[in-house]
Amino acid sequence: MKKIVLHACCAPCASYPIKLLLNDGYKPVVFFYNPNIFPYKEYEIRKNELKNYCLKSEIDFFEGTYDIKEFYSLTNGYKQEPEKGKRCSICFNMRLLKTAQFAKKNNIDCFTTTLSVSPHKNSEQIFIQGRLAASNSGVEFLEYNFKKNDGYKISRMIAKENNMYAQKYCGCMYSMR
Numbered sequence: 001m002k003k004i005v006l007h008a009c010c011a012p013c014a015s016y017p018i019k020l021l022l023n024d025g026y027k028p029v030v031f032f033y034n035p036n037i038f039p040y041k042e043y044e045i046r047k048n049e050l051k052n053y054c055l056k057s058e059i060d061f062f063e064g065t066y067d068i069k070e071f072y073s074l075t076n077g078y079k080q081e082p083e084k085g086k087r088c089s090i091c092f093n094m095r096l097l098k099t100a101q102f103a104k105k106n107n108i109d110c111f112t113t114t115l116s117v118s119p120h121k122n123s124e125q126i127f128i129q130g131r132l133a134a135s136n137s138g139v140e141f142l143e144y145n146f147k148k149n150d151g152y153k154i155s156r157m158i159a160k161e162n163n164m165y166a167q168k169y170c171g172c173m174y175s176m177r
């Protein structure tokens, strides 16, 4: 099976993409790089839930660094932006660029992200940042629109079956409002 790096933000959102990628003949390698998540306790909860699900599903799991200072320095000036605004594009870019670099470093030639599963996110906005990250790193970004074909509904069903923790906000402190 061909390996693909799957950037994942949490276990519920990763559940359906893992299933679909396996069905499509890929072997996903999960990369958790989400320094946007605040507070750190919430970050740990989301990370551990995903790590346990990967262990159970026999999927490799890797964690990036918690560069929260980097996130604040990049998004400073965009605190008041609504979701789907400029701050979110910066946030996607930061996470996808690091994912592309991780793929390159590990000789995996493509990557994608679970972010598109959410009905609260604009897939094209994510894809623009995925393409940019890919062109800056020399790996391919696969434009999986995971919310298609009831992807979000299926991911919530899998999350429920597995008693997964489900967060109530996107991730950063601004999205808690």
Ligand code: SF4
Residues within 6 Å of the ligand: 036, 037, 083, 084, 087, 088, 089, 091, 092, 170, 171, 172, 173, 174, 175
């Ligand atoms: S709302 Fe979500 S996508 Fe947007 S900046 Fe905050 S954590 Fe990132």
